[in-house]
Amino acid sequence: MSPFSFTHILTQAVDELSESESYKGLFHQHTDGNPLPSAKALCDIIELARAIIFPGYFGNSTVNSRTMTYHIGVNVERLFDLLTEQILAGLCFGSDDESSCTGLQREEAASVAARFISRLPELRRVLATDVEAAYNGDPAAHSFGEVISCYPAIRAISNYRIAHELLILGVPLIPRIITEMAHSETGIDIHPGAAIGSHFTIDHGTGVVIGETCIIGNNVKLYQGVTLGAKSFPLDENGKPIKGIPRHPILEDNVIVYSNATILGRITVGKDATVGxxxxxxxxxxxGARIVQPKAKK
Structure with missing residues (x-):
């Protein structure tokens, strides 16, 4: 049968897909000249940040103590350029009036990129505590290098910590893309809005969900399948969820949550508690409490 026999079907599909009502709320009106967020560029940004934070494990493997300043300098310069462009894309994308994406916003993007880079030493310090927690908490870990190179939790937590800093700096959209990249790669879903302390680790990790308004203290350990979620969603007068209100759990210092536990709502799990x-x-x-499943009655 000739392809031309299907022309009327294709034409009808084009007409239906072009109806404004069919793409209402699904259409992004791009302004020529404005940058768009790039998944490839954001992957490069994450790899550059990892190469700076964990030199020798990511990026150029020939780095040594004599060439450290050179390699970090090259990576920081490239990171600044890429990050400025992607932050600008986020600012343009998130603007109500995209035609206002001007030189002033480029200057703002460069300023935010520089402030983010100034936070890299602190990010390295905190991520070092996460590596330490993973190593100390897993008898199967033989070295810090194995943890950095292999453990999905470190990949997910590093993406989260990078994204969280960008969110604090007011960058729209880009932080969420960065954490969703880790979600796709590792199965660990951490919202960039969550606040997480030092020495944080996730054992195995697959299926962990950490909601936007979670607050997690220091020395907290989660196992696979843990959900820190919301119990219910208050609705506005139009029946839609109210955004931005605290609705996820608070886990205080030294809490352990074992596999497939589900903790819902704005509740507090106190210091040193264990959830089975x-x-x-x-x-x-x-x-200090220990919450476990009750034993079945015989």
């Missing part, structure tokens, strides 16, 4: 596997928690857990 495969249970739902919707009420506050006292400090």
């Amino acid at each position: 596997g495969n249970i739902w928690v919707t009420e506050d857990v006292p400090a």
Whole structure:
């Protein structure tokens, strides 16, 4: 059968897909000359940041103590250029009036990129504590290098910490893309809005979900399948969820949550508490408590 026999079907599909009502809310009106966020560029940014934070493990493997300043300098310069462009893309994308994406916004993007880079020493310090926590918490880990190179939690947590800093600096869209990249790669879903302390680790990691308004203290350990989620969504007068209100759990210092536990709502799991596997928690857990499944009655 000739392809031309299907012309009317294709034409009808084009007409239906071009109807404004069919793409309402799904269409991004791009302004010529404005940059668009690039997944490839953001991947390069993450790899550059990792190469700076963990020199020798990512990027150029020939780096040594004598050439450290040179390699970090080259990576920082490239990171600044790429990050400025992507922050600008985020600012333009998030603007109500995209035609206003001007030289002033480029200057703002460069300023934010520079401020982010100034935070890299602190990011390295905190991520070093996460590596230490993963190593100390896993008898199967033989070295820090193995943890940095192999553990999905370090990939996901490093993406999260980078994205969180950008979110704090007011960058729209880009932080969420960065954490979703790690989500796709590792199965660990950490919203960039969550606040997470030092010495944080996730054992195995697959299926972990950490919501936007979670607050997690220091020395917290989660196992695979843990959900730190919201119990319910308050609605506005139009029946739509109210955005931005605290709705996820608070985990204080030294909390351990075992596999497939689900902790929902704005509740507090107190310092030094342990939450066992495969249970739902919707009420506050006292400090030092040990919450486990009740034993089945015989």
